[in-house]
Structures are given as structure tokens and as C-alpha cells.
Amino acid sequence: MTVTRLRCGVAGTGSLGQHHARIYSTLPGAELAGIFEPSDARAAEICAKYACRRFTSLEEMAQHCDAVSVVVPTNHHAAVALPLLKAGCHLLIEKPLCVSMAEAEQILSAARANNRIVQVGHIEHYNPVMSFLEQAVVDARYITAERLAPFTPRGTEVGVVLDLMIHDIGIVLQLVNSPVERIDAVGVSVVTKTEDIANARLAFQNGCVANLSASRVSLKKNREIRVFQRGGYLSIDFMGQKGHTVRVDPTAEGGFAKQDIPIEKGEPLAIELGSFTQCVREQQRPKVSGELGRTALEVAIRITEQIRAGMAKA
Numbered sequence: 001m002t003v004t005r006l007r008c009g010v011a012g013t014g015s016l017g018q019h020h021a022r023i024y025s026t027l028p029g030a031e032l033a034g035i036f037e038p039s040d041a042r043a044a045e046i047c048a049k050y051a052c053r054r055f056t057s058l059e060e061m062a063q064h065c066d067a068v069s070v071v072v073p074t075n076h077h078a079a080v081a082l083p084l085l086k087a088g089c090h091l092l093i094e095k096p097l098c099v100s101m102a103e104a105e106q107i108l109s110a111a112r113a114n115n116r117i118v119q120v121g122h123i124e125h126y127n128p129v130m131s132f133l134e135q136a137v138v139d140a141r142y143i144t145a146e147r148l149a150p151f152t153p154r155g156t157e158v159g160v161v162l163d164l165m166i167h168d169i170g171i172v173l174q175l176v177n178s179p180v181e182r183i184d185a186v187g188v189s190v191v192t193k194t195e196d197i198a199n200a201r202l203a204f205q206n207g208c209v210a211n212l213s214a215s216r217v218s219l220k221k222n223r224e225i226r227v228f229q230r231g232g233y234l235s236i237d238f239m240g241q242k243g244h245t246v247r248v249d250p251t252a253e254g255g256f257a258k259q260d261i262p263i264e265k266g267e268p269l270a271i272e273l274g275s276f277t278q279c280v281r282e283q284q285r286p287k288v289s290g291e292l293g294r295t296a297l298e299v300a301i302r303i304t305e306q307i308r309a310g311m312a313k314a
Contacts, residue, residue, distance in 0.1 A: 036080075132236075200212045
């Protein structure tokens with residue numbers, strides 16, 4: 001019996017989209033059918049490298065693809081996603097889902113109307129360390145997350161909250177699993193016209209508090225989270241894919257015992273795309289569904305609006 005390979009496409013093959021193309025070209029059970037890319041030079045480069053075709057329109061892409069990664073700038077997500085959904089494609093839309101709640105509703109409505117899957121590219125949910133967090137966190141009381149990156153023009157169509165902090169917003173929402181009750185946020189513009197550094201304190205209805213910090217004008221990269229709960233805490237390095245636990249132990253020196261976490265490392269994007277194609281083939285709900293992406297976007301927008309209101313008063 002011949003198993004039909006899932007025909008995959010990539011809309012936008014910039015710094016991140018090129019890796020979607022690379023992975024689809026080697027992913028078991030899938031094939032890279034082609035790309036949609038406005039730059040002639042970039043399209044020629046990617047097509048030659050991965051032996052795929054260049055589609056001249058989204059309509060042509062939809063005719064030849066079952067599943068598509070939308071990896072264009074965030075402010076173009078809806079314009080690319082909506083025609084693909086209406087034409088019958090399942091989508092993985094890079095985070096954030098889009099730039100407004102109105103666009104989010106349009107995308108999710110189109111997905112429901114056409115019975116298509118929308119997965120949102122919150123890649124850290126597919127980082128091997130996240131699997132450990134999901135099992136180990138049972139009653140988070142306090143969470144700190146720091147995400148730092150050097151400046152790059154890519155992603156500056158949105159502020160740092162939608163660009164970087166939204167990763168940690170999605171993680172925290174999943175770990176805490178309680179509605180956000182209060183937000184206190186501040187931010188400053190350093191290089192761009194929007195916030196480049198931001199801090200947000202999220203208070204949840206179940207009593208948990210999360211303190212999130214993000215900067216895209218740092219001299220170093222850092223992606224760390226600490227989760228405190230009764231009896232100890234977990235410290236996780238998403239970038240290094242490592243971490244440790246600290247637990248109360250009266251028999252240990254100082255009253256606390258530290259233990260490294262055994263984590264089998266892997267490429268998060270490859271894990272994410274493998275999960276996406278499996279969900280499409282088996283018609284399963286994605287781990288990061290369109291609904292989770294919408295909730296993370298809503299919190300990110302609330303944080304952004306509060307920051308910009310504060311910046312306007314300054």
C-alpha cells in the first residue's frame with residue numbers, strides 16, 4: 001500500500017521561513033511542494049537548494065499544497081492565511097497569530113468554516129524542556145521569565161511584546177491554566193518607534209503571579225524561566241535545553257537539594273513541524289491551537305496597550 005506524502009508549502013522564506021523549507025524537504029511522510037516568495041533572488045536560491053517549485057500566487061500554492069507554513073511578517077499574516085484557509089489548506093502560522101483580535105477572529109472563523117487546522121508557531125512549546133515543565137509543574141505560585149536578544153531589524157513591524165515576550169506569555173498561560181486577573185506593564189523604546197524593552201507582571205485568578213521581561217536590544221541571548229511551587233522550584237534554560245530542580249530536603253546541606261534535569265535535546269522547529277504534519281494527517285487538535293494563539297495574542301495586546309499608554313504620558 002502506497003502512503004501519500006503530505007504536500008507542504010512555505011509562504012515567506014526569510015531568515016525563519018528558509019528553515020521551514022529545509023525541514024519539510026526532509027521530514028518523513030512529507031514533501032516540500034513549493035514556496036511563495038516575493039523576492040526573485042531568494043525564491044531562486046531556495047528552489048535550487050531544496051528542489052522545489054515557486055508558486056506565483058497563493059491560489060496556485062493552495063492547488064498544490066495540503067499544508068502551508070505562513071512565515072511572512074506578522075502584519076501580513078491575515079492577508080496570506082485567509083485565502084489559503086478558504087482554498088482548503090491547513091496552516092501553521094508563525095507567532096504571533098496576527099496583529100489584532102479582529103484578524104484573529106477572521107482567521108479562526110475561516111478555519112472553522114472550512115474545517116481546517118490552524119497551529120500557531122509558539123516554538124518553545126515544542127522545545128524538549130517544555131515537556132518536562134508540563135509534567136513537573138503542578139501548582140505554580142510564582143514564575144519569572146527572561147528573554148533577551150541582540151537587535152535585528154527582523155520582527156520590528158511589531159513591538160518586543162509581540163516579537164519576543166509572547167513566547168513566554170504562551171508558556172505561562174499553559175503552565176498556570178487560569179485566567180489573567182490583572183496586568184501591570186512598563187516598557188521603553190530604544191531603537192525603534194515601539195517598545196524594545198518590556199516588563200509585565202501577570203496576576204492570575206488562582207493566585208499565581210508571573211513576572212516577564214523581554215529585550216531585543218541586549219548584547220547577549222538568554223531564554224530562561226523559573227517556576228516556584230510548594231516544596232521547591234524549577235530553573236529552565238530554553239536556549240541550552242537544560243535545567244535543574246531545587247527541592248526542600250532537610251537532610252541535604254543547607255536544607256535544599258539540587259538535581260539536574262535529564263533532557264534529550266532536539267531541534268524545536270523540526271519537532272514542531274513534525275507535530276503539525278501529524279495533526280494534519282490524523283486530524284488531531286494541535287498542541288498550540290489557534291485558540292491558544294488567540295489567547296496569548298489577547299494578553300500580549302493588553303500588555304502592549306498598557307505600555308504605550310505609559311509611554312505616551314512620559
